[in-house]
Amino acid sequence: xxxxxxxxxxxxxSVTDLVVRYLDASPNxxxxxxxxxxxxxxxxxxQHQYHEGVPIELEDADYEAALEAASHPMADGTYAPHxxxxxxxxxxxxxx
Numbered sequence: 001x002x003x004x005x006x007x008x009x010x011x012x013x014s015v016t017d018l019v020v021r022y023l024d025a026s027p028n029x030x031x032x033x034x035x036x037x038x039x040x041x042x043x044x045x046x047q048h049q050y051h052e053g054v055p056i057e058l059e060d061a062d063y064e065a066a067l068e069a070a071s072h073p074m075a076d077g078t079y080a081p082h083x084x085x086x087x088x089x090x091x092x093x094x095x096x
Contacts, residue, residue, distance in 0.1 A: 014055040018063045038070035044090025051089045
């Protein structure tokens with residue numbers, strides 16, 4: 001399981017704003033898109049927006065960690081979500 005990286009007082013942005021910013025800055029748009037979609041599926045971002053009516057908000061570091069978590073499996077071949085990016089509405093939300 002990925003460790004929290006949340007910084008007190010850090011700016012949070014919606015994942016929609018974050019992906020747009022990453023797309024604007026990246027020469028490889030398709031990689032940004034597949035990593036965002038994989039992270040959203042792993043962390044339950046669509047379910048969050050459905051139930052809350054707004055996209056989940058994350059710090060930049062947590063968004064980046066969520067992208068990494070969704071694009072690199074653990075040694076056993078499974079994917080572990082980055083906890084600060086995990087929606088409480090994710091289908092298989094991890095309970096601590």
